C-alpha cells in the first residue's frame with residue numbers, strides 16, 4: 001500500500017543545494033514525487049510505502065545541507081497518483097521565487113580540496129564555489145536569486161560549467177556564482193597609481209610583496225582588506241600611520257587552526273566558532289611569545305583572529321606561508337569599507353602599495369563579523385558577513401516596519417512576517433560616506449526583501465543622522481523609540497519574551513526622555529512602554545563629546561561632584577598629575593554649567609575609574625578605557641566596592657560616592673590597578689543585584705534582560721548573569737544580535753510594532769508602561 005505526503009519546508013532552503021539533497025534522499029529510498037521552490041521555501045511530495053515515507057520525513061531536517069536553515073516543516077496526506085520517479089519541478093517563469101537569501105559563506109572542504117588538486121580543472125582558481133559555499137548576499141542585485149540578478153550575470157558559463165549547473169546530482173546544481181578558469185572572473189595586480197602589473201601569477205607576486213613588508217589592498221567578499229605581514233613591526237607601524245588609526249586593534253588572518261593556536265589561547269568553543277561557515281573574527285586571549293607583533297593590538301590582551309574564507313585568501317596564505325596577516329577593512333579610519341575597483345584605487349592609493357583586484361563586482365559591502373566567545377557561546381560584537389541576511393526569527397507576525405538604528409555601529413532592521421532582517425554593519429553615520437552607505441543599505445534591503453514599510457522607527461536623539469533621515473520620510477507612520485527601551489526590547493525579542501521584564505540597559509550614550517544623556521538605566525519594560533525604575537546619578541560631562549575622548553575629565557567631574565574642590569588635596573597620583581590650568585578650566589565649566597551635559601552613563605563611570613586608576617586618560621577608539629579596565633582585572637575574589645541606592649524618590653538613584661571613597665583609600669594604600677578593577681566590577685554587580693532584588697519585591701517580576709554596549713564586557717556580563725541566577729532570577733542575554741548599538745534596530749522594530757498596532761503615534765510620551 002502506497003502513501004503520498006506533501007511536505008512544506010520554510011526557511012533558507014533555496015540556493016543552498018536543498019533540491020538536489022531532497023532528490024538524492026528520495027531516490028535513494030525509491031520514492032516517487034517531486035520538489036519545487038515556492039514563495040515560502042520548498043514543497044515536496046513523496047510517494048512510497050509508509051515506512052519509506054516515514055524514514056524520508058524523519059531524515060529530511062537532520063541531514064540537510066550545511067547552509068540550509070529550516071524554520072518550519074508541515075506535512076499532510078494527499079492522494080496517490082501515477083508518479084513512478086522523483087523530479088525537480090522548475091518554478092514557472094513569472095512565478096518569482098521569493099524567499100530568504102543565504103549569507104556569504106566560507107569555501108567548503110570539497111571546493112578547498114579541488115582548489116589544491118593539480119589535476120582538477122579548477123586547480124588554483126580563485127573563485128571556485130558550489131551550492132554549499134561562496135558569495136551570495138554581496139553579489140545579489142535583485143530577486144529572485146538567479147544568475148541574471150547577480151554580479152555573475154556578465155560571465156556566461158562555459159559548457160562544462162553549464163553541465164554542472166543543470167545536473168541535479170552535481171554539487172554545483174544551480175550554484176549561481178559557478179565559474180571556472182575558462183568562463184569566470186579573474187584577478188590582476190595593480191600598482192598604487194592603478195597601473196596593471198604585468199606578471200604570470202598576480203597572487204604569487206602579491207605574496208612576495210607582502211613578505212617584503214608592503215601593504216596590499218586585497219578585494220575580498222564584502223569589500224577590500226588592507227593586508228600586511230603581522231610579524232613585521234615596521235610594516236604594521238606603516239599601516240597605522242597611513243590609515244590614521246592609533247592603537248585600535250587590527251584583526252589577523254591565520255592559515256589554519258594550528259597557526260591560531262600559536263598566537264592565541266583556544267578552547268573547543270572558540271575552535272568551533274573560528275571554523276564555522278560564517279568565519280567571523282573571533283576575539284581570543286593572546287599567547288605569550290607569539291610571532292604577531294605588539295603593534296597589531298597594543299595594550300590589548302585579546303587578538304581578533306579569523307581563518308581564510310575565500311579561495312583567494314587560501315591561495316595568498318599558502319603562497320606566502322604567512323603565520324598571520326593583518327587583514328583590516330580597506331578604508332580610512334571609521335569610513336565604510338571600499339568595494340568597487342575604481343573607488344578602491346581612488347580612496348586607498350595613499351594607503352596601499354599594491355592592489356589585488358578582480359572583476360566580479362561586490363554589489364553590497366559587508367564587513368567581517370566580530371564575536372567574542374563567553375561560556376561556550378559566541379556573542380556578537382559586530383553581526384555582518386556570514387550572518388546577514390539571515391533573519392532573527394520572531395515569536396509573532398509583524399507589520400512591515402523599518403527601524404533605522406542609532407548613530408554609531410549602525411544597523412537597520414526590516415520586518416516581514418515573523419522575520420526581522422538586520423542589515424550588515426553600517427558603521428558610524430557621522431561621516432558622509434557612512435551616511436551614504438546607510439541610505440543605500442535601506443534601499444537595497446527593501447528591494448531584495450520586497451518590503452514597503454508602513455512604519456519607520458527611530459531613536460529620539462534629534463541630532464542623529466538616522467533620526468533626521470527618518471523624520472524626512474513621508475507617507476509612513478513614524479514612531480520614536482527611547483534608546484535604552486530599544487536595547488531591552490531587542491533582548492526581549494531575540495529571547496521571544498512578551499511580558500514585562502526588569503531590564504538593565506547599560507552603555508555609553510543614549511538620549512533620555514528628559515533630554516539628558518542616559519546610559520546606566522534600570523527599566524521595567526514591555527514592548528509598548530517602560531518605566532525608568534533606577535539610574536546612575538547625574539554627573540556633568542565637561543566638554544560634552546570631549547569628555548568621552550578624555551576619560552580624565554570624567555574622573556575630575558566625579559571627584560568634584562562628591563568631594564568638592566577638596567579632591568585637589570587627595571594624595572593620589574591621578575590628582576598630582578593633573579594639569580592645574582586645564583583642571584581649573586574644567587571645574588569652571590562644570591560650575592557654570594557650560595557645555596557640561598548631565599549624564600547617568602555607565603560607560604562614563606568606567607572612564608572615570610580607568611582614569612583614576614591610571615589605566616587610561618585619553619582614548620583612541622570607542623570604549624577603549626572600559627575595555628582596558630576589564631583587561632586590568634587581576635585574580636579572583638568577591639571583594640567589592642559599595643554603591644549607595646537611594647530609594648526615596650522615583651526613579652531610584654544609584655550613587656557611586658562610597659565606591660569612590662573606598663577606591664581612593666585603595667589608591668592611597670598602593671593597591672594595584674588589577675585589584676581596583678576587580679573591586680569596581682564586583683561592586684557594580686553587587687549593586688545591580690540589590691536593585692533587581694528590590695524591584696522584584698515591588699513588581700513581582702522575576703525575568704531580567706541584560707542589554708547595552710557595557711555587556712560586551714565579558715567579566716561584568718558573566719558575573720552579573722551568574723549572581724542574578726543564584727538569586728533565583730531568570731536572566732536573558734543576547735546571542736543573535738550585539739548587546740551594543742548594533743542590535744538597537746531590532747528593539748526599535750518591536751517597540752514600534754506594538755505601538756503602531758495599539759494605535760499610538762508620534763509624540764506619545766514614552767514614560768508609560770502599559771500592562
Ligand SMILES: [Zn+2]
Pocket residue numbers: 107108109110111112129130131132133134
Ligand atoms: Zn564548495
Ligand SMILES: [Zn+2]
Pocket residue numbers: 157158159160161162179180181182183184
Ligand atoms: Zn566555466
Ligand SMILES: [Zn+2]
Pocket residue numbers: 483487507508509510708709740741
Ligand atoms: Zn546604546
